[in-house]
Amino acid sequence: NAGVTQTPKFQVLxxxxxxxxxxxxxxxxxSMYWYRQDPGMGLRLIYYSASEGTTDKGEVPNGYNVSxxxxxxxSLRLESAAPSQTSVYFCASSEILxxxxxxxxxxxxxxxxx
Amino acid sequence: AQSVTQPxxxxxxxxxxxxxxxxxxxxxxxxxxxxxxxxPGQGLQLLLKYFSGDTLxxxxxxxEAEFKRSQSSFNLRKPSVHWSDAAxxxxxxxxxxxxxxxxxxxTSLSVxx
Numbered sequence: 001n002a003g004v005t006q007t008p009k010f011q012v013l014x015x016x017x018x019x020x021x022x023x024x025x026x027x028x029x030x031s032m033y034w035y036r037q038d039p040g041m042g043l044r045l046i047y048y049s050a051s052e053g054t055t056d057k058g059e060v061p062n063g064y065n066v067s068x069x070x071x072x073x074x075s076l077r078l079e080s081a082a083p084s085q086t087s088v089y090f091c092a093s094s095e096i097l098x099x100x101x102x103x104x105x106x107x108x109x110x111x112x113x114x
Numbered sequence: 115a116q117s118v119t120q121p122x123x124x125x126x127x128x129x130x131x132x133x134x135x136x137x138x139x140x141x142x143x144x145x146x147x148x149x150x151x152x153x154p155g156q157g158l159q160l161l162l163k164y165f166s167g168d169t170l171x172x173x174x175x176x177x178e179a180e181f182k183r184s185q186s187s188f189n190l191r192k193p194s195v196h197w198s199d200a201a202x203x204x205x206x207x208x209x210x211x212x213x214x215x216x217x218x219x220x221t222s223l224s225v226x227x
Contacts, residue, residue, distance in 0.1 A: 004157070031212065040123070042204055042217035043158075050213075058213060090157060097211040099146045100165070105157030 002026050006091050006106035013081040013113045021076040021109050023091030029104075031097045032074035033058075034066060036087040037108070043090065049074055050097045081113045116141050118207050118218035126224040127195050135190040135221050137205030147188040148206040148215075149179055158204065164188065175199070200225045 007022045025032065030051045035043040035058075045058030047066040055066050063085060065077045074093075078085060089109045095101040117140045127133055139145065146165050150158040162173025169181040179190045188205060202222050208215035 033212065040219050042118070042206075042219045044217075045213060045215075048213045056213065092158075092212075094212055097213060099208055099211060099215075102160055102163075103212055105159070107155065107157045 004091055004093055004104050004106035006089075006109050008109060009107065010110050011112070013078075013111065015082060015113060017081050018077065018079050019081065020078075021089055021091075021111075022073070023075065023106060024073045025091075025093040025104070026072065027093060027095075027104065028071070029093040029095050030071070031094045032068065033092040033094075033103070034064075034074070034076045035090045035092065036060065036085075037090060038087050046076065046089075048097075081111075083113045085111065086113045087111060116207075116216055118205055118216050120203075120205055120218040120221045122221045123219070124222045124224070126226060128226045129197050130194050133190075133192045133195045133199070133223070135203050135205075135223070137188045137190065137218060139186050139188065139205075139207045139216075141186075141207055141209065143209055144183065145207040145209050147179075147181060148208075149173065149177070149188070149190050150204045150206060150217075151175075152202040152204065152220075154201070161190070161203075195223075195225055197225045197227060199223060 004025045033048040034046040049055045049068040052071045091106040094103040148163045149161040205218040
């Protein structure tokens with residue numbers, strides 16, 4: 001039972017490069033999320049997908065795009081990486097968007113932009 | 115404005131000692147309250163949550179938390195800490211849906227043998 005799987009686990013980019021972070025869940029969840037974690041700031045929501053076929057902006061969407069490829073997969077794309085995007089990125093999923101379910105998190109992707 | 119504060123950035127306790135991690139929130143209504151733990155190199159794992167009812171909530175790994183409405187607090191406690199409890203702990207609050215959940219800045223726990 002893998003849960004939420006993120007790839008890659010580590011990545012170093014040069015400023016201006018692009019990359020896609022992959023996330024897949026095997027729990028048949030409808031809702032998926034991308035967060036970034038920065039020291040002293042907790043987790044901040046970048047984008048989320050309430051259900052297959054929908055995506056919405058979170059608190060800090062600038063510089064990112066997302067794709068809900070199917071019910072299992074939700075990718076995060078950095079088109080032109082900037083040093084300010086150095087962070088740890090977490091993908092999460094929940095059965096539905098509502099609060100009466102539990103959210104499950106992946107192990108994170110540590111991204112450094114130089 | 116809605117916010118979550120965790121006053122202690124870092125706490126160090128001896129193994130076997132009791133633990134209390136503080137969480138205070140500012141929210142328009144009685145929110146859903148969560149505590150998550152992040153072990154080194156791992157994602158976040160839910161320790162416990164409060165939705166309604168009994169204000170003392172039991173969670174996994176021997177943790178409990180108490181909701182105090184008058185103090186807008188949801189402090190996490192454990193009577194006897196184990197070395198494996200060393201981790202980052204996040205308090206979170208929300209009301210209607212996960213896209214509105216606010217996470218606190220986290221408290222890093224170190225455990226001395």
